[in-house]
Amino acid sequence: MPPPLTGKHVAVLMGGLSAEREVSLSSGAACADALERLGATVARIDAGRDLSQVLTKLEPDLCFNALHGAWGEDGCVQGVLETLKLPYTHSGVLASALAMDKTKAKAVLAAAGVTVPGGGLFSRFAAGAAHVLPPPYVVKPNAQGSSVGVFRVFEGANRPPAELLSADWTLGDEVVVEPYIPGLELAVAVMGDKALGVTEIEATTGFYDYEAKYSDGGSRHVIPARIPPHVAEKAKAQALAAHAALGCRGLTRSDLRYDDVNDLLVLLEVNTQPGMTPTSLAPEQAAHAGLDFDRLVLWITEDGYGGVYGGD
Numbered sequence: 001m002p003p004p005l006t007g008k009h010v011a012v013l014m015g016g017l018s019a020e021r022e023v024s025l026s027s028g029a030a031c032a033d034a035l036e037r038l039g040a041t042v043a044r045i046d047a048g049r050d051l052s053q054v055l056t057k058l059e060p061d062l063c064f065n066a067l068h069g070a071w072g073e074d075g076c077v078q079g080v081l082e083t084l085k086l087p088y089t090h091s092g093v094l095a096s097a098l099a100m101d102k103t104k105a106k107a108v109l110a111a112a113g114v115t116v117p118g119g120g121l122f123s124r125f126a127a128g129a130a131h132v133l134p135p136p137y138v139v140k141p142n143a144q145g146s147s148v149g150v151f152r153v154f155e156g157a158n159r160p161p162a163e164l165l166s167a168d169w170t171l172g173d174e175v176v177v178e179p180y181i182p183g184l185e186l187a188v189a190v191m192g193d194k195a196l197g198v199t200e201i202e203a204t205t206g207f208y209d210y211e212a213k214y215s216d217g218g219s220r221h222v223i224p225a226r227i228p229p230h231v232a233e234k235a236k237a238q239a240l241a242a243h244a245a246l247g248c249r250g251l252t253r254s255d256l257r258y259d260d261v262n263d264l265l266v267l268l269e270v271n272t273q274p275g276m277t278p279t280s281l282a283p284e285q286a287a288h289a290g291l292d293f294d295r296l297v298l299w300i301t302e303d304g305y306g307g308v309y310g311g312d
Contacts, residue, residue: 002039003037003038003039004038004039004298005038005039005040005301006039006040008039008040008041008061008062009040009041009043009058009059009060009061009062010035010040010041010042010043010061010062010064011042011043011045011058011060011063011064012035012042012043012044012045012063012064012066013028013045013047013051013063013064013065013067013077014027014028014029014032014044014046014047014067015028015046015047016048016067016068016069016071016072016077017047017048017070017072018067018069018070018071018073018144019144019148019149019170019171020068020069020144023068024066024067024068024069024072025046026275026277027066027068027275027276027277027280028067028276029044030276030277030278030293031064031066031276032066034293034294034297034298035064035297035301037294038294038298043060045058047067047072047077051080052080052083052084055080055084056084061087061305062086062087062088062089062301062304062305063081063086063087063088063089063304064088064089064297064300064301064304065077065078065081065088065089065090066273066276067273068273068275069144069148070100070143072273073096073100073271073272073273074096074097074100074101074143075092075093075096075097078091078092078093079093087305088304089250090251090273090300090304091246091248091249091250091252091273092247094247095246095248095249095272096272096273098246098247099269099270099271100143101142101143102140102142102143102176102269103120103174103176105246105270108245109242109245109246109267109270112241112242112244112245113241114238114241114242115238115265115266116266116267116268117178117179117266117268118178118179119133119137119176119178119179120132120176120177121175121177122174122176122177124164124165124169124172124174124175125164125165125173127160127175127177128160128161128162129165130159130160131153131157131160132160133178133179135153135154135155135156135157136152136153136154136157136179137152137153137177137178137179137180138150138153138177138178139151139153139160139161139164139175139176139177140175140176141171141172141174142172142176143172144171144172148171149169149171151164152180153180181257181259181264181266182259182261183257183258183259183260183261184200184201184227184257184258184260185201185202185255185257186198186199186200186201186225186227186235186256186257186258187201187253187254187255187256187281187285188236188238188239188253188254188256189239189251189252189253189254189274189281189285189286190239190240190243190248190252190254191250191251191286191296192250193240194240195236195239195240196282196285196286196288196289197223197224197236197285197289198224198225198227198232198236199221199223199224199225199281199284199285200221200222200223200225200226201219201220201221201281202219202220202221203219204219204220221281221284223284223285223288227260231258231263235256235258235265238254238256238265239252239267239270242254242267242270246270246272248270249303250300250303250304251274251282251300251303252270252271252272252274253270253271253274253282254267254268254271255267255268255269255270255271276297278293283296
């Protein structure tokens with residue numbers, strides 16, 4: 001019996017233009033390898049601004065979107081693919097754009113009954129000049145992923161992060177400032193209409209920033225998370241509610257914090273194109289649920305074929 005994707009021509013979009021380019025190259029390579037094992041003819045595309053011309057010439061059956069961050073995950077590339085009438089994986093234009101804008105996403109999630117952090121949206125210049133919230137708090141760009149440009153301001157800090165006022169800052173002039181929530185870092189992957197599990201993340205640096213996510217030994221994943229059963233069920237329910245409220249499709253990953261002292265669970269954000277290496281959080285949860293990496297990639301691909309383009 002031939003592999004399930006025999007005869008299919010899949011373009012894997014990776015790399016791209018964002019600060020998460022290197023992570024995307026890793027995700028894309030892993031997914032392309034899996035697609036080839038599944039029998040597909042695979043074109044590995046380092047997605048640049050000529051993407052429309054490249055895909056028009058290539059004429060793939062489907063685009064497997066392994067891009068992360070701005071341009072590839074925020075609705076822009078999805079709009080290109082809609083215009084070209086090419087089926088593609090993961091969420092569509094509206095859901096992608098909405099999830100990437102942390103402030104707008106929080107408003108939608110709060111209206112859907114999902115518990116989200118307080119705080120607000122500020123000019124980076126105002127947030128860099130003086131404390132806009134009493135410490136401890138967290139500052140992050142409004143439209144980036146992978147914890148790029150995230151700073152934790154500790155209790156007793158004399159001033160905000162100096163990086164916010166740097167001439168080298170390239171992550172947008174609006175930043176989200178939220179109260180720091182102590183406790184555990186959790187993640188829940190959602191696959192269609194099913195929450196796969198709850199992972200507890202231990203950052204060796206004490207804070208789950210970009211370095212902790214992607215450097216060797218920066219963090220440890222514990223699945224299932226060491227939390228009470230009622231918290232695990234609530235985390236999965238909140239992730240499912242967030243996935244639905246934003247209009248997501250395919251695979252997403254929600255990041256949460258659990259304050260175990262006050263029994264407070266807060267959903268921080270939804271990632272519409274989570275990391276896709278075999279050791280990334282979402283594939284780890286799928287494996288724990290009995291779905292190996294190749295079968296997860298197959299499901300994502302078939303889900304992309306099944307949608308009417310992006311499905312928004």
